[in-house]
Amino acid sequence: MTAQIVAPKERKVAQKRIALTGNHAVALAVKMARAEVIAAYPITPQTPVVEKLAEYVNNGELDAEFIPVESEHSAMSAVIGASAMGARTFTETSSQGLGHMYENLPIAVGMRLPIVMGMAVRTYSAPINVWGDYSDVMSMRELGWIIYIAQNAQEAFDTVIQAYRVAEDSRVHLPAVVAYDGFWTSHVLQPLDVPEDEEEVMRYAPITRSWVKLDVDNPAQLGAVGTPEWYWEIRWQAVEALRASLKVIQEADEEYGKVFGRSYGLLTPYRLEDAELAIVAYGSIFGLVKKVVDRLRREGVRAGALRLRVIRPWPGDMFKKLLEHVDKVAVIDRAINHGGPLYGPMAVEIAATIQKPVYNVLATIGMRAIDSDMIYDAVVKIHRGLWVPNTPYTVGLRGYE
């Protein structure tokens, strides 16, 4: 975090430092972005977001329609309906809640609705596990949503605001999800800077209402039948919009940096310039990874790290450029790609992008605790050639070598 924050004197917008959990930071961002319709069903570990937003609406701090739906399926349906009416909408989910919502996720894409969704990630049942890993968000990669993965409460706050600006941009008009670690971010109290004047957020991300919507003065039917003669073309527009959103995401991030003093990029490299070994990770554990890199550097290993912040659209060219000179790429995946070519979803995509073998490491599954020593041990094995590429290795799993 520290490396990304510009010194306070350079900030254009006055900010105050407060302490919030990740969930409450997201709720605050939604409040500052003046969401107009919020429909969500509470599910661990996302519940505090919904509670906080209900409180904001109840207190009159946020002038929004709060729909306490009976399930996530209805939550997504409600925000699709509201967004199709031109409202700025928000919902939040986790794990099985996303699974229950799944049917409606591609509809938001096909109808090109700029819904913003938060996700405090949590693994899938069974056995029931309410704790955090990235199984849920990884299961929606193919649908056409913009997918952000934030590292901490500050970034979750900033990214929600950026997501509104990107999703509602007339070059994009796609739904966006901001994922962050269940518990390790969602329930961890951290310091963060928020703008003193909430209007600054609205000036940065004004509600464009430029998307295709229902309007009595210009009636249209949305989500109607797309016969085989039309479906592909309509869907391809969403494909192209997602591709084009890469530029918009970058612009929005840079602009955010100018106004608020923080920007993150599509990917966050760390000491990667001259690295011979790179550790790729996402979510809150990037802090541990950086610590490991520092330790390895002290020991004379030219190590570096790379954090995935935007995984959809996939910033492939940037990957190639950043990892071009790296001999060994280790990918720490936090979700299992059951029976896949590699056992981690991001390892598969990175291997396909850089067209080099990668070292696939699975960690934190079902929120199995991890510390920097465990990552260090794994990376040392890779560095010494004890592990071979394109083979799944685990950190923290008992009884597996």
Add this chain to the structure above:
Amino acid sequence: MRVETVWLGRGGQGIVTATYIVANASIIDGFHAIANPEFGAERRGAPVKAFLTISKEPIEDQEPVKTPDVVVVFDDKLIDSMRFAIDAVKPGGYVIINTGKSPEEAKKLVGRDDVYLVVLDAIDIARRHVKLDVPNGPLAGAFSKVMGFPTLESIKQAFETQLGKAVEQNFAATKEAYEKAVVIPPARVDASAKPKGIISTTSAFLTGPYEIVGWREVNKAGAVFPGTSLFYTTGGWRIDKPVIDHSKCIMCRKCWLYCPDDAIIEAWREAEGPRGRKFRMKAIDFDYQYCKGCGVCAEVCPTGAIQMVREL
């Protein structure tokens, strides 16, 4: 041997079932057959086409048929709008057509003299045996007659598996059609000639007069803006048309009230009084562009002034 066929008709006429029955019967007879229907909006009355290929060899290429050996037309009013399918029949092939018109008239309608023309009033047969306007059983019978396969026994077996009901009635209709179908041989067959056209692989013609454009031009998010159904003339769907006897009509307008398609109109009519005086008076008429021939008007008419007359 490989016979490729296209079956054209309207939703509700049993086109898909017909191909299933003929394919099923052919398989019973030891052939390989593949019936691959093309589904559109599955709306009653809307044009439908189905493909059926029968072969001695196993069929793996599940392609749409582009130049058929046989085209079966369930509704003679589709000939004009689906002329491309008639044109695509290979010289020396067959056009099997369901019509109430005479074979000479049907020949003029089809307008080709290098194919076998098979004329059959399948509606009449179906109405008598099955009490429904589904000409598929009789057309299967006509197909069997001209092609020599599948056998009638196999068709009966196929009815049992595909329909599972009214097998006797349907089979009686098929048998009668087998006997009654009129075959007109071609005046000339030039075996080396190519068909005039091909059946396009797009089914776009089923959905209306749209301009097919690329992904950049398609409405964003697939939004559909208000249009008109003015050009969807549904009058072609009729088998019977309503005809009014003005001398019996008391202008109660009950037909107008019940018409589901707004196809009852009031028009001025020249009339002659008892002493020979000519005058104009309001009279009930029909908008045949949109009348689907459902017969509700004839059903509700209290004086029996409206009669349904066979049109197809």
